[in-house]
Amino acid sequence: MPINNDKDIDLMQEALKEAEIAYSYHEVPVGAVAVYQNRIIARAHNRKEELQDPIAHAEILVLQQAARHLGSWHLEDIELYVTLEPCPMCAYAMLQARIKRLIFGTPDPKAGAAGSIINIVQDKRFNHRIEVVGGLLNKECSLILQKFFQERR
Numbered sequence: 001m002p003i004n005n006d007k008d009i010d011l012m013q014e015a016l017k018e019a020e021i022a023y024s025y026h027e028v029p030v031g032a033v034a035v036y037q038n039r040i041i042a043r044a045h046n047r048k049e050e051l052q053d054p055i056a057h058a059e060i061l062v063l064q065q066a067a068r069h070l071g072s073w074h075l076e077d078i079e080l081y082v083t084l085e086p087c088p089m090c091a092y093a094m095l096q097a098r099i100k101r102l103i104f105g106t107p108d109p110k111a112g113a114a115g116s117i118i119n120i121v122q123d124k125r126f127n128h129r130i131e132v133v134g135g136l137l138n139k140e141c142s143l144i145l146q147k148f149f150q151e152r153r
Helices: 005-024 058-070 088-097 138-152
Strands: 031-036 039-045 078-084 101-106 131-134
Touching (some): 005 058, 005 101, 078 088
């Protein structure tokens, strides 16, 4: 399914709001929202520093919230919007949850697992594949990351 302009842009802007929250807490600014039946049912941002938890990535946290909301780990009808291309851990968690569609903002040339370095989410060797749309609001999603890392140098 291609980008559904207004809907997808609006939902990525919601993920960007989460990234801004992460930024304000000195977390790597990545945000995510989970959408079920055209409605946001979960939202999260990176919380690794706050929780001192190496797996507290926005995508993991939003998948957990969505599963609690639906009362099931089967998330076949979920669309996940995330500002940065998922890492291998997050990509495989999405496969395990069997999400329907992944829409990400900016590619991650150092750790991207939805096409940049590897493509876990569409690897035919796994029993599930995820539809992927990449590069939505790429400029906005990459700018907040660039600003964050420039300030840390």
